Amino acid sequence: MWLQLGILLISLGASLFLKRRSFGINLRITNKVRIYEYLFFTTIILFFILSFWQMRQQFLLWQSSNPPASFLIPPYQDISYFLNYSFYIFFAKPIIALLAALIFLGLAKFFNKKFQERFFEPEEPYFGALGIFLVGYPGFWLYLILILISGLIGALLTRRRFSAYYLWFLTAIFVIIIVNLWLKDLPIWQTLKI
DSSP: OHHHHHHHHHHHHHHHHHHHOOSSOOOOOSOHHHHHHHHHHHHHHHHHHHHHHHHHHHHHHHHHSOTTGGGGSTTTSOHHHHHHHHIIIIIHHHHHHHHHHHHHHHHHHHHHHHTTTSSOOTTHHHHHHHHHHHHOTTHHHHHHHHHHHHHHHHHHHHSSOOOOTTHHHHHHHHHHHHHHHTGGGSHHHHHHOO
16 A cells, blocks of 8 residues: 555656646656656556565465465475465456556557547556556556546536546545545455455
């Protein structure tokens, strides 16, 4: 939770700084999209490195434990049991979130290009994809619903094209906090989990 919130706060700060550039500093940033692309893929790599580290720590914990935990790894048990366990505990949710983020990124870039950037500013698809990945599964469903609702409300209130530029990261932060403080204990939320 804290790592996700930290990355989102850094991303929010970067989006504010790069969008406004009103801090008395004259920066010449030629390609903001490239910055957010690097941030998105670096975050993915970081999370999978963390998942491998957690998998290693689990193996070492079971290896140094007394029975019955030590019987769950070789030579007593086939390595496939540990790999299967590790996949579901450490990798399944990030992989599902990554697939959802990549689908969103691809569709957002495709439709934005097809309609001459009417839906998003060029870097916004990376905002949404990063939010989806960091909120994770199953929270990204709530995240997408809240983004859609806020976009519709914004468009109705302004009666013109509404950009959710500043809402992507704020909504992701809100969803992470709500999920971890409240939703994770609800029975309906438990049924969505893997």
